[in-house]
Amino acid sequence: NAGVTQTPKFRVLKTGQSMTLLCAQDMNHEYMYWYRQDPGMGLRLIHYSVGEGTTAKGEVPDGYNVSRLKKQNFLLGLESAAPSQTSVYFCASSMTSDQPQHFGDGTRLSIL
């Protein structure tokens, strides 16, 4: 049972490039989340999804887009990467809204 798997684990981009981060969970969870973690800032919610085909904005959504075409996958896209988006990105999932979240091991993204 892999839990929450994130790919890639590490990536370096140039300013203006685009990329997609993939999150996959094998726990049949309805809820999925994307966070970024920056030093001294804690985890900040970017976007989340309460089920297949649904997405919603979190605390810091600007510059990011998401899609949840399949229940097990949640994609995070950066259309035009900026240095301010250098961060560690974590995906999480939960069965219901009143259950704690399970996290992947993160994607370390550097934008030059």
Next chain:
Amino acid sequence: QKEVEQDPGPLSVPEGAIVSLNCTYSNSAFQYFMWYRQYSRKGPELLMYTYSSGNKEDGRFTAQVDKSSKYISLFIRDSQPSDSATYLCAISANFNKFYFGSGTKLNVKP
């Protein structure tokens, strides 16, 4: 004002010590309280989950919630070097939105 405040540490203790980690929060509507442990270059893993006030114990770990003071604590008894990690508190009113502390880095020295 942040919704949840957490001392970043680092906190350094000798092996076998009792560790106390704390968070304060601002909104009395919060009723779900969690503690996560995060090892270097890993994702947060859930340690403890409590609802409303009171204590919850799991092995060497005890989570305590004082809603009157808006204060939550995690106690680690007989701390081990393997407990060295960053500990994050997380708080929610209705689970649709979580607020995470910035984490306290703990180092347990052999």
